Amino acid sequence: MVAMSSDLRVAVVGATGAVGRMLTRILEERDFPVGSFVPLASQRSAGTRVPFRGEDHAVGVLSLEALSGADLALVSAGAAVSRSFIPEAAAAGTNQVPVRPFALCLQRAIPLSSRSIPGNGIFV
Secondary structure, three states: OOOOOOOEEEEEEOOOOHHHHHHHHHHHHOOOOEEEEEEEEOHHHOOOEEEEOOEEEEOEEOOHHHHOOOOEEEEOOOHHHHHHHHHHHHHOOOOEEEOOHHHHOOOOOOOOOOOOOOOOOOOO
């Protein structure tokens, strides 16, 4: 088993939606090693507060810059965002795990999981 750092910068894309909120709760419940929590969503949700480990975090707008430096991005975005943004983020080197990859299932060029997160590390 590979030991994971407790300093992981974890982004939740779609943090204000039902699946994003559930992902956030699961990260807490499973005591996932999050050093920095980055909730992201659309412009419409920017500034909304999302609770994580006893603190409220402001939701940022999804962009490549916002994901810069993230060790892991858990992505729960709609089909349009998934089709356009996930390939760009993957090309930029972001480790991401699409949680609702339905829009990407038939697009073979888009990896649906990270290639550099330890095998035991993404089970939340």
